Amino acid sequence: xxxxxxxxxxxxxxxxxxxxxxxxxxxxxxxxxxxxxxxxxxxxxxxxxxxxxxxxxxxxxxxxxxxxxxxxxxxxxxxxxxxxxxxxxxxxxxxxxxxxxxxxxxxxxxxxxxxxxxxxxxxxxxxxxxxxxxxxxxxxxxxxxxxxxxxxxxxxxxxxxxxxxxxxxxxxxxxxxxxxxxxxxxxxxxxxxxxxxxxxxxxxxxxxxxxxxxxxxxxxxxxxxxxxxxxxxxxxxxxxxxxxxxxxxxxxx
Numbered sequence: 001x002x003x004x005x006x007x008x009x010x011x012x013x014x015x016x017x018x019x020x021x022x023x024x025x026x027x028x029x030x031x032x033x034x035x036x037x038x039x040x041x042x043x044x045x046x047x048x049x050x051x052x053x054x055x056x057x058x059x060x061x062x063x064x065x066x067x068x069x070x071x072x073x074x075x076x077x078x079x080x081x082x083x084x085x086x087x088x089x090x091x092x093x094x095x096x097x098x099x100x101x102x103x104x105x106x107x108x109x110x111x112x113x114x115x116x117x118x119x120x121x122x123x124x125x126x127x128x129x130x131x132x133x134x135x136x137x138x139x140x141x142x143x144x145x146x147x148x149x150x151x152x153x154x155x156x157x158x159x160x161x162x163x164x165x166x167x168x169x170x171x172x173x174x175x176x177x178x179x180x181x182x183x184x185x186x187x188x189x190x191x192x193x194x195x196x197x198x199x200x201x202x203x204x205x206x207x208x209x210x211x212x213x214x215x216x217x218x219x220x221x222x223x224x225x226x227x228x229x230x231x232x233x234x235x236x237x238x239x240x241x242x243x244x245x246x247x248x249x250x251x252x253x
């Protein structure tokens with residue numbers, strides 16, 4: 001049984017300051033929790049008897065609670081609770097910009113929407129991108145909505161919050177390819193693309209900021225179709241990320 005204090009604590013993790021203070025995050029749902037168990041240390045696991053019957057090996061947590069659906073509903077942040085929720089410790093990764101010299105990475109310049117961020121992490125996972133460099137103004141990966149949107153991809157993709165401009169300055173000086181999407185860029189389908197480097201994606205409303213843009217040495221464009229016709233002003237940042245990553249991987253296959 002979950003006490004009122006436990007339920008209150010679970011709800012408190014909706015706020016970034018509380019997640020940051022305890023260095024934890026909340027995950028809900030059979031698939032998501034199942035994907036994260038074994039990757040991150042589990043502080044608390046609460047699930048229905050039905051869930052435990054099907055997952056009796058998943059009890060490696062500091063605290064384990066068997067709860068009714070009603071109890072789970074009171075604790076959950078979801079409109080439709082899904083049998084299980086868990087609190088995990090936030091991982092701490094060694095930050096090494098060398099990743100961009102040795103592989104393809106993403107960089108996010110103040111991406112604000114939790115759903116967009118979670119989807120971008122899923123896209124990175126799908127295309128085998130293991131590192132994402134995030135500006136300090138980018139949405140919190142441990143926001144419960146973002147965690148849900150990753151569908152477990154945070155178990156395999158490492159996010160590094162950093163001074164993004166400083167990182168890009170250093171990489172650009174070393175000749176690392178830094179790509180960014182612009183309306184005046186070169187058509188991505190005709191431009192030479194390198195296997196390693198950084199793909200920068202910008203803010204939903206403002207695109208890539210001027211301070212970041214000056215360090216981008218490969219300006220690319222996702223063309224509309226047919227070219228020259230009036231279309232939407234821009235693509236959703238997660239959709240644009242998927243298109244760009246797909247083309248990079250198509251070229252390297």
